[in-house]
Amino acid sequence: MIRSIEFYIDMIFVTAKVWILDLLSRFLPDWMVVFASIVISSVVILCLGPVIMMYLTLLERKLIGRIQNRYGPNRVGKWGLLQPIADGIKMFTKEDIVPANADKIVHLLAPIVIVVPALMVFLVVPFGERMTAVNLNIGLLYFIAVSSVTVLPIFMGSWASRNKYSLLGGMRTAAQMISYEIPMTLAVVPAIMMSQSLSTNTIVLAQVGDYDLHWFIFTPWGIVGFIVFFLCATAECNRPPFDLPEAESELVAGFHTEYSGMKFALFYMAEYMNTFTLCGIAATLFLGGWQGPFLPSWLWFFGKTFVLICVMIWFRGTFPRFRVDHLMGFAWKFLLPLTLVNILLTALWQFTSDLEAWFWSILVLGISLWILVKLNRTFVPEKRKYLLVD
Amino acid sequence: MEILNWMAKFGTYAVMAGILIFALGVVTLRNLFHCALCLAAALIGTAVIYVVLQAEYLAAIQILLYVGAVVTLIIFAIMLTEHLAETTIRQNNSQSPLAIAGLLGFVALLTALILKTPWPITQTALKAKVSVMGLGKALMGAYAFPFEVISIILIAALIGTVVIAKKDDPEERS
Numbered sequence: 001m002i003r004s005i006e007f008y009i010d011m012i013f014v015t016a017k018v019w020i021l022d023l024l025s026r027f028l029p030d031w032m033v034v035f036a037s038i039v040i041s042s043v044v045i046l047c048l049g050p051v052i053m054m055y056l057t058l059l060e061r062k063l064i065g066r067i068q069n070r071y072g073p074n075r076v077g078k079w080g081l082l083q084p085i086a087d088g089i090k091m092f093t094k095e096d097i098v099p100a101n102a103d104k105i106v107h108l109l110a111p112i113v114i115v116v117p118a119l120m121v122f123l124v125v126p127f128g129e130r131m132t133a134v135n136l137n138i139g140l141l142y143f144i145a146v147s148s149v150t151v152l153p154i155f156m157g158s159w160a161s162r163n164k165y166s167l168l169g170g171m172r173t174a175a176q177m178i179s180y181e182i183p184m185t186l187a188v189v190p191a192i193m194m195s196q197s198l199s200t201n202t203i204v205l206a207q208v209g210d211y212d213l214h215w216f217i218f219t220p221w222g223i224v225g226f227i228v229f230f231l232c233a234t235a236e237c238n239r240p241p242f243d244l245p246e247a248e249s250e251l252v253a254g255f256h257t258e259y260s261g262m263k264f265a266l267f268y269m270a271e272y273m274n275t276f277t278l279c280g281i282a283a284t285l286f287l288g289g290w291q292g293p294f295l296p297s298w299l300w301f302f303g304k305t306f307v308l309i310c311v312m313i314w315f316r317g318t319f320p321r322f323r324v325d326h327l328m329g330f331a332w333k334f335l336l337p338l339t340l341v342n343i344l345l346t347a348l349w350q351f352t353s354d355l356e357a358w359f360w361s362i363l364v365l366g367i368s369l370w371i372l373v374k375l376n377r378t379f380v381p382e383k384r385k386y387l388l389v390d
Numbered sequence: 391m392e393i394l395n396w397m398a399k400f401g402t403y404a405v406m407a408g409i410l411i412f413a414l415g416v417v418t419l420r421n422l423f424h425c426a427l428c429l430a431a432a433l434i435g436t437a438v439i440y441v442v443l444q445a446e447y448l449a450a451i452q453i454l455l456y457v458g459a460v461v462t463l464i465i466f467a468i469m470l471t472e473h474l475a476e477t478t479i480r481q482n483n484s485q486s487p488l489a490i491a492g493l494l495g496f497v498a499l500l501t502a503l504i505l506k507t508p509w510p511i512t513q514t515a516l517k518a519k520v521s522v523m524g525l526g527k528a529l530m531g532a533y534a535f536p537f538e539v540i541s542i543i544l545i546a547a548l549i550g551t552v553v554i555a556k557k558d559d560p561e562e563r564s
Binding site: 156 | 423450458523
């Protein structure tokens with residue numbers, strides 16, 4: 001049966017893959033076709049990841065430039081579009097400096113190991129209507145587990161460099177990342193509760209509704225959950241304002257001080273791929289994933305992720321950096337209790353009806369936010385009184 | 391498709407061998423940080439075996455808790471200790487043959503125990519799938535009391551940590 005043209009454009013990537021597999025099954029044995037199916041998905045992700053990262057760096061430089069009232073890079077190619085390629089060539093041809101006292105194996109392994117979880121998360125991101133690479137039924141738990149492995153190569157990188165600044169930066173980065181993982185995980189729990197499943201595809205399908213008003217962000221717990229998740233995602237990617245561990249004025253460059261050339265490029269790539277996947281997951285969980293009225297589903301997904309990435313870049317151009325004790329205090333003393341209150345709000349939403357639920361939610365939220373802000377007063381030391389001798 | 395089964399078996403045995411090699415690395419390597427990394431690799435290998443045995447939930451939890459938290463804690467402890475950048479001197483003493491003999495005896499005992507236990511391999515057990523919903527219902531239903539006891543133990547551990555790590559109050563200022 002002939003469907004509408006929108007359906008065909010929507011399914012263009014799935015159709016392409018099925019067509020290639022069909023072609024291959026003519027002259028390859030069965031088991032090789034299974035392999036080919038896996039290889040096609042992997043190759044697409046392995047090409048998509050770095051290309052997204054490259055153009056994300058260009059986007060960031062241009063947007064930050066515009067915020068700072070200047071053009072970004074615009075010499076290399078029209079609008080600077082070839083700038084990432086020039087950057088790539090530069091990274092490839094730089095000299096690879098390893099400190100004399102460094103632990104050579106671990107120094108080499110750290111940038112390699114950090115890219116692996118960043119790429120593995122692409123497997124459960126639902127890019128379009130039937131375009132999740134692997135439709136795991138524990139998709140979200142897989143995402144959280146694999147993201148938590150990212151802490152290990154940071155330790156490896158900072159330790160192997162045999163550098164005080166690296167060590168200090170690495171410990172701060174690791175402490176920040178494990179602290180912000182907990183509110184991130186708890187902020188995701190309401191979405192799981194309301195869609196009754198851990199699979200990312202099912203969570204998107206649970207937000208199907210009339211005129212897209214059933215997105216989780218249009219509920220009280222959804223707003224709070226989205227904001228908490230987004231802030232924790234910004235902290236997990238070590239992006240400003242949470243970038244104390246890798247800021248130039250603080251710790252030279254934190255855990256990647258002693259890395260140059262391709263190894264630094266791998267660290268950089270892991271950070272930007274993490275940014276993309278975390279924004280993608282935020283769009284999936286709270287903003288309705290690939291749903292939208294007229295355009296194909298993958299275009300909606302990329303659009304929503306793009307908007308969230310632009311917000312992250314906007315944060316970078318606007319906010320000053322957190323101090324380290326404020327950073328930790330924010331995660332443990334503010335975001336964590338807020339996520340626990342959020343779970344309570346979700347349960348409230350489940351058991352009461354619409355308008356009444358909004359009223360009670362705003363009441364509970366208002367009271368808890370007021371309490372949390374009062375309890376999180378920054379410490380102001382009292383002024384000393386100096387008696388002047390006349 | 392037979393070849394896929396064969397490849398899966400080969401892969402599983404390779405991962406198992408990898409786990410054993412990394413576990414050997416944990417106890418024999420000289421640099422303590424390398425030992426911690428080998429531990430992380432062995433735990434990830436265990437998670438892979440869980441996936442092969444169709445317990446994906448357990449594999450994800452293994453990676454989240456062990457590699458993400460326990461190994462992180464071990465590495466923090468290593469990093470906060472001084473003088474670990476140099477390799478440690480290998481310890482030799484005259485008791486190692488006796489220790490190895492005792493260890494082999496223990497391994498023999500364990501193997502005999504594992505082979506003789508009547509494991510309940512029934513059809514229902516083989517077809518069982520862990521569902522998150524089933525786990526949740528069990529935790530809130532049948533196992534509610536152990537759940538509460540575990541949370542009390544966690545709170546006790548947290549309070550104990552805070553008490554130990556707190557600085558002593560300064561003496562009364564005169």
